[in-house]
Amino acid sequence: MDITIPPGRVAGALTPPCSKSYAQRALAASLLADGESTLHNIEFCDDTRSALHCIRTLGAEVRQTGADTLSIRGGLAPRANRLQVGESGLAARLFTPIAALGREPMLIEGTGSLLRRPMHPMTEALRQLGAYARDNEGRLPVEVRGPLEGGELEIDGSLSSQFVTGLLLALPLAHRDTTLHVRHAVSKPYLAMTVSTAARFGVEISHNDLEEFFIEGGQRYRPAEFAIEGDWSAAAMMLAIGATAGEVRVETISSLSQQADTAVLTALVRSGAGLIDETKAVTAAQRPLRAFEFDATHCPDLFPALAVLASAAEGVSVIRGTSRLEHKECHRAEALREEYGRLGIEIDIDTEDIMRIHGGALHGGRVSSHGDHRIAMSLAAAALRADGPVTIEGAECVSKSYPLFFEELKRLRVR
Template sequence: MDKTVPQGRVKGTLTPPCSKSYAQRALAAALLTEGESCLRNLEYCDDTRAALRCIETLGASVRGADGGTLTIRGGLRPRGSILRVGESGLSTRLFTPIAALCDMPVTIEGEGTLLSRPMHMMTAPLRALGVEIADTGGRLPLRVRGPIRGGEVAVDGSVSSQFITGLLLALPRAERDTTLYVRRAVSTPYLDMTLATAARFGVEISQRDYEEFYIPGGQRYEPADFAIEGDWSAAAMLLVMGATAGEITVRNVSMLSKQADTAVCTALARAGAAVIHEGQAVTAAHRPLHAFEFDATHCPDLFPALAALAAAAEGVSTIRGTSRLEYKECNRAEAIRDEYAKLGIEVDTSEEDVMRIRGGAIRSARVRSYGDHRMAMSLAVAALRSDGEVEIEGAESVAKSYPDFFGDLERVRI
């Protein structure tokens, strides 16, 4: 689907969808209980639906799937042997270790861009924990058969923290205690989210500097009543929209959240935007914007939003952490460079791990999303400052995380 976004200004209040990162973790934890949990404020993007399919296949009974509140009766008793994770990288790396708790073979199948994303970081650690695993050259599909035993294991955390999240949620159910040694952990705020979710369901995990995690085995997940907070990744796009093209208040988000993308507020302030937070709402308003520096190593999902911010700022902004972008839905560093060039914005990625963006006038163009939800949203935000309109190819990709993004954009136009 192509979407044409004309220039314009925005003003209003929006509520982003729930955090799909928290939603998927909470769904996994609810599966691992032997009782009934209640998840509130749930909304259904593609990734959350993928996690919901996984827990039902692995044995959970779910009621209320058409509303914002789910009642989930847990129990890891697989009803099928194939987990269909769609294009969700988190569901893949989260539910593979959980499936490996079972003593039957389970195949994990994906689709679309996920088929080219690396899964090799799971193979050796799972084998070291006693799991039989067969993969396809480090890609999906893969097959696992447990039960996962526990013990001592080292994991490379330099590509993604998602597999570590899967281990942290699965291993409390293993028979033996586990010490997990992590090399070069990235996206550590996401690990904080995992530990917080486990604690809400009564599970204890200790850690030292994100390098060593101790997970007692034989633990029981206790049912919980869990309200899913708003998604800061989506909120970041809306706040950048306000900072570059008017004023936007985002509700159901808190600066006290453990989500990594709260850091967008730091970038907005450095760029000169007005940022006000009050309780469960944050407002960003346009002011003259200037170049900024920001390290997004631990919050790589912010890159597309920061690109739209930098494009609207005077001077050359420097954003670090591009090494985290190669294995997203597309190579986001290359995609930002190439598509923003069509808009007349110079993006330099020649220096290792650094992106430099020279802000300036944005021209009308036809651009590609590469099937990447965050690219589609970034280009739509940039379009508001164009000299006419921007046509975005593959705009339907926003359904992965924010199905009503374009509807919300139209609601706040002035």
């Protein structure tokens, strides 16, 4: 589906969708809990639907008891020997070790760009922890069979924190205690989210600076009532829109959240954007913007929003952490360079893990989403200050994380 975004200004308030990172973790914990958990503020983007499908396949009973409320009776009792994770990288890395808790073989399958993303750190870790694991030359499909025993393991965390998150949620149910040493840990805020979510369900995970974890085996997840907070990844994009094309107030979010993408506030301040940080809302307003420096190593999902901000700033902005972008829905750094280039914005990527974005005028044109939800949103946001309409090919991919993005963008437009 192609969508054309005309230039224009925005003003208004919105509520972002729920954090799919928290939602998927809470769904997994609810599956593992003995009893009935209640999750509030659940919204159904593609990735959350994939996680829901996974927990049902693995034995959970799920009832929707309100517009955004789910009642989940846990219990790991697989109903099939195939687990379809869709195109969700987190679901693949989250439910593979959970599936390895059982004694029956389980084949984990995915779709689309996920089939190109690496799984070998997970399969290697599961083998060392006593389970059977076989992958397809390091990628999906993956077959696993338990039991997951536990033990001591060193894992490379440089590719993604998702591999560690999956192990952290599964290993409390292993037979033995586990000590997990994570080399080159990235996206530490996401690991903190995992530890805090497990704690909400009565499971303790001890750690040393989120690089060394001690997980006692034989624990039990307890049912919980959990309200999923608003998504800072979506909020970051909307705040970038406010900072470059008018004024946007994002409600039901807090800068005290553990979500990694709260770091966008630092970039907004450094760029000179107008910013109001309230208890449960943040407003960004357009001001003359200046180039800024930012390290996105631990929050790589911010790159597309930062590109919106930097393209509107005077000078050359420097963003570190481009190596984190290779194994996303596309090679996100190259996609940003190529598509912003079509709109007249120069982006350089060097071998030192750095992206340099030259701020300037944007031109109208035709661009591709590369099938990546965050690239599509970034290009739509930037298009608001172009000198003509921008047509985005494959814009429907926003359903992966923010199905109502284009509707919200249209509603914010100043008539």
